[in-house]
Amino acid sequence: MVNNALNIAQFALERAAALGAGMIEAYLNSGREMTVEVREGRVETMKLARDCGLGLRVMVDGKTGFAFTTDLSREAVENIARQALANASRTAADPYRVLPKPYAGYPRLDIYDPAINQAGEEEKIELARQMEKAARELDSRVNIIESSVYQDAESEVTLVNSHGIAATYRTAFCGLYIALVAGEGEDSQTGFALDYRLRFNELDAAALGRRAAERAVRMLGARPVSTRQAAVLLEPYVATGFLGLLGPGLTAEAVQKGRSLFAGRVGRNVASPKVTVVDDGARPGGIASAPFDGEGVPTGRTELIGHGVLKGFLHNTYTAAKDGVKSTGNGVRDSFKATPEVGTTNLYIEPGDTSPAELIKNTGDGLYVTEVMGMHTANPISGDFSVGASGILIENGTLTRPVRGVAIAGNVLELLKAVDGVGNDLTFFGGKGSPTLRVSRMSISGR
Missing domain, CATH: 3.30.2290.10 (PmbA/TldD superfamily)
Structure with missing residues (x-):
């Protein structure tokens, strides 16, 4: 054709x-x-x-x-x-x-x-x-x-x-x-x-x-734990869900419209030094990879957060012209029926060099979160969230019993700043991916 x-x-x-x-x-x-x-x-x-x-x-x-x-x-x-x-x-x-x-x-x-x-x-x-x-x-x-x-x-x-x-x-x-x-x-x-x-x-x-x-089987017999402050490990699927909450705020369009929690923070620490967030429209094996975006601009790797520091935003031709910069190749269009908007391609958190098993072993006591409910209720502009959670209890560095009926709440920027461990298990779920993340301390609301 x-x-x-x-x-x-x-x-x-x-x-x-x-x-x-x-x-x-x-x-x-x-x-x-x-x-x-x-x-x-x-x-x-x-x-x-x-x-x-x-x-x-x-x-x-x-x-x-x-x-x-x-x-x-x-x-x-x-x-x-x-x-x-x-x-x-x-x-x-x-x-x-x-x-x-x-x-x-x-x-x-x-x-x-x-x-x-x-x-x-x-x-x-x-x-x-x-x-x-x-x-x-x-x-x-x-x-x-x-x-x-x-x-x-x-x-x-x-x-x-x-x-x-x-x-x-x-x-x-x-x-x-x-x-x-x-x-x-x-x-x-x-x-x-x-x-x-x-x-x-x-x-x-x-x-x-x-x-x-x-x-499914590992969660049979799950019950709540008492309310506590503890370390929390986010399984890749859960961590990717939080990354999805960040994605829109990392576009220049959101910044220019006053809808980004990252506005005015370029060059500042917005996450732990262990966290690097990248969008790469040319990533080998990436589901969203393509040689050019919806406007004909070459795709490539854009480091958005580097070792905790906000580096910049995603641009299409329009937002780049407004800011006097070059497009990052993020003029995304789903079909011929729409004009290009600014969007993510293969968005991910770079992996660390620690296995998930080592992260768990070094945690002491905490909660390994395998699923959250209600992420759609989180506020993408303020970053505030309160979601139901289930997972596995960590005791003395060992996964013990399944947990459900608890909630975790906070702000996604505070969560990023509290990351003290990054796994080596980067896993993609469509166009977004993350390794296991360990958050040093979070509020867990239980019984």
């Missing part, structure tokens, strides 16, 4: 220019998604979706207009060129609305595995079955498989603008997800596991099923 997409994009530019547009950008995206859900060894649902279209952004005298279409005929493209120009006439002029100029080159990334598309439906269904089977075989107390899912997606992006950028890439990913319940007597506990990869042969369905079952 590449040559055809480039031809369509070039035609869109020519028509918009002929109608009076100044700067012009054509963004074409074609994609396919597949989801298979298995229950009791049988296919419960199978979904296959395809989408293809063109988004056209034009700028006239500082005014910006946008329109999109799923009809790629010449007549339809001409119509959206007219619509984009009409939309521009209704907006206010903004001198910072500009398009990037061509770059010397883009990072060379290995982000398309043809095996994902070549694998047959039955092979993909079998992965979901294997995951379910492995979970049940691990322990007879696993009595309900709520969901056992295989998913993959592929996408082809073509971007052309009036400054001379003409670029394209193809990407694909695949993944597995399982959620289940283990029960004993009247007690029941949930467990889950997920893994998304760029390589089809890297998926290990059986290991994922066992991991979910272990998470």
Whole structure:
């Protein structure tokens, strides 16, 4: 489709220019998604979706207009060129609305595995079955498989603008997800596991099923502990949840709109010296990796927090122009139906050199948090949170009994500053990841 997409994009530019547009950008995206859900060894649902279209952004005298279409005929493209120009006439002029100029080159990334598309439906269904089977075989107390899912997606992006950028890439990913319940007597506990990869042969369905079952079984018999101040270890999935709370505040857009808890803190300590936060749109193996962003700017590694010090923010072309800096390649767009916003790509906390087992052993007494509930209620602007938590009690450096029915509360910046241990187990959950983090002291509200 590449040559055809480039031809369509070039035609869109020519028509918009002929109608009076100044700067012009054509963004074409074609994609396919597949989801298979298995229950009791049988296919419960199978979904296959395809989408293809063109988004056209034009700028006239500082005014910006946008329109999109799923009809790629010449007549339809001409119509959206007219619509984009009409939309521009209704907006206010903004001198910072500009398009990037061509770059010397883009990072060379290995982000398309043809095996994902070549694998047959039955092979993909079998992965979901294997995951379910492995979970049940691990322990007879696993009595309900709520969901056992295989998913993959592929996408082809073509971007052309009036400054001379003409670029394209193809990407694909695949993944597995399982959620289940283990029960004993009247007690029941949930467990889950997920893994998304760029390589089809890297998926290990059986290991994922066992991991979910272990998470559920280890929590059977959980009960609250007394209210206390103690060290808290955050499992990678939980730590990644807190990182997700930080993500929006690390964008220049949030800062410029007065919605970031990091505003005015560049160059200051905002976390423990053990904490380094990075966004890397060109990370090898990263689910969100691509050679260029939604505006044609090369992706790359941006250190946001380095050894506890706030280094800067994520930018697209617009926020960079406002701040007089260069875009970091974070002009993110989900599809051809939207203009680029500032967003994260592969956002993660860099790992340390200590194993999770060593962190636990060196903790003494504390709580190993494996799940939190209510993270959506946290305030992303102030950073304040109060969430339900469950996990495993740590006594004398050993994991002892399961705990639930407690809450942890505080401020995410204070949490970051109190990190005194970082594991070597960086784990990604989609486009975000973290190793195990140890927080020296937190308030745990129990019975």
